[in-house]
Amino acid sequence: MLSNIPSVIITGASGGIGRAMASRFAGEGYRLFLQGFRQMEALRAFADDLAARSKVPVHVLQADLADYPSVVRMFEEILAVDPAPDVLINNAGTACFGLLQDMSEADYDRVMDTNMKSVFACCRQVLPSMLHRHGGVILNISSIWGSAGSSAEVLYSASKGAVDAFTKALGKELAPSGIRVNAIVCGVIDTPMNDVLSSADKEALAEQIPLGRFGRPEEIADLAWYLSGPGSSYITGQLIRADGAFL
Ligand SMILES: NC(=O)c1ccc[n+]([C@@H]2O[C@H](COP(=O)([O-])OP(=O)(O)OC[C@H]3O[C@@H](n4cnc5c(N)ncnc54)[C@H](OP(=O)(O)O)[C@@H]3O)[C@@H](O)[C@H]2O)c1
Numbered sequence: 075m076l077s078n079i080p081s082v083i084i085t086g087a088s089g090g091i092g093r094a095m096a097s098r099f100a101g102e103g104y105r106l107f108l109q110g111f112r113q114m115e116a117l118r119a120f121a122d123d124l125a126a127r128s129k130v131p132v133h134v135l136q137a138d139l140a141d142y143p144s145v146v147r148m149f150e151e152i153l154a155v156d157p158a159p160d161v162l163i164n165n166a167g168t169a170c171f172g173l174l175q176d177m178s179e180a181d182y183d184r185v186m187d188t189n190m191k192s193v194f195a196c197c198r199q200v201l202p203s204m205l206h207r208h209g210g211v212i213l214n215i216s217s218i219w220g221s222a223g224s225s226a227e228v229l230y231s232a233s234k235g236a237v238d239a240f241t242k243a244l245g246k247e248l249a250p251s252g253i254r255v256n257a258i259v260c261g262v263i264d265t266p267m268n269d270v271l272s273s274a275d276k277e278a279l280a281e282q283i284p285l286g287r288f289g290r291p292e293e294i295a296d297l298a299w300y301l302s303g304p305g306s307s308y309i310t311g312q313l314i315r316a317d318g319a320f321l
Pocket residue numbers: 085086087088089090091092109110111112113114137138139140164165166167168169188215216217218259260261262263264265266267268
């Protein structure tokens with residue numbers, strides 16, 4: 075925290091859930107560090123609009139989170155502005171549809187590095203600061219497929235299963251240091267990640283969800299806000315599911 079303004083780092087802020095979380099935290103007066111990778115022009119336009127509307131400082135960063143040195147450089151930039159960030163949300167992720175027999179080693183590396191190594195890398199970079207002041211919150215965005223497993227999404231499921239285990243283990247490791255670590259385990263959320271599905275496929279999928287619809291990014295953002303704030307001060311090492319009772 076710098077000058078009494080709490081701060082949040084949101085990875086994947088150019089995507090659907092990331093944007094919703096950025097808007098939610100801006101509304102709460104947080105300084106925002108928003109990371110994107112390919113969609114930088116759109117992210118900058120979104121950030122400018124958000125800064126103008128909410129009057130909070132917004133910093134935009136570009137990094138390939140699958141690449142460890144890029145993550146190190148990104149955190150050097152962040153920590154030069156705010157040496158004590160309050161919240162890290164590891165949200166960036168990539169999908170990977172297809173049968174395992176058609177997956178290559180490059181597919182494996184892309185999915186595991188983007189969805190899991192990035193979480194390790196970002197936590198590793200933020201931790202010295204959080205340990206130093208004995209506080210902070212880390213929130214990982216996971217998927218129901220991490221525990222249930224999804225046919226034709228084996229690598230994605232494996233990467234999110236790893237994020238789940240990482241969250242539980244790190245939550246225990248960091249609790250004595252006053253740092254909380256949780257994950258939001260999302261069901262199907264209405265974002266560009268699901269644009270590979272046709273309208274008919276989306277309708278059929280929604281019918282399988284007891285609440286009868288996909289989740290909205292804003293609903294994940296509300297939960298992220300709760301899990302980052304004082305209302306959840308006794309919750310750590312947990313996987314909190316938001317899936318409309320799909321599983
Ligand atoms: N939508 C769902 O149904 C659903 C369900 C369960 C879990 N989730 C999880 O929720 C998180 C957010 O997903 P979303 O639905 O908001 O998806 P999205 O709209 O596709 O956004 C994905 C975000 O990840 C970033 N990203 C991808 N690869 C990256 C890389 N190598 N380095 C840095 N950033 C990278 C993208 O940045 P650029 O576009 O700028 O490259 C984008 O900001 C993901 O972890 C996803 O697995 C989503």
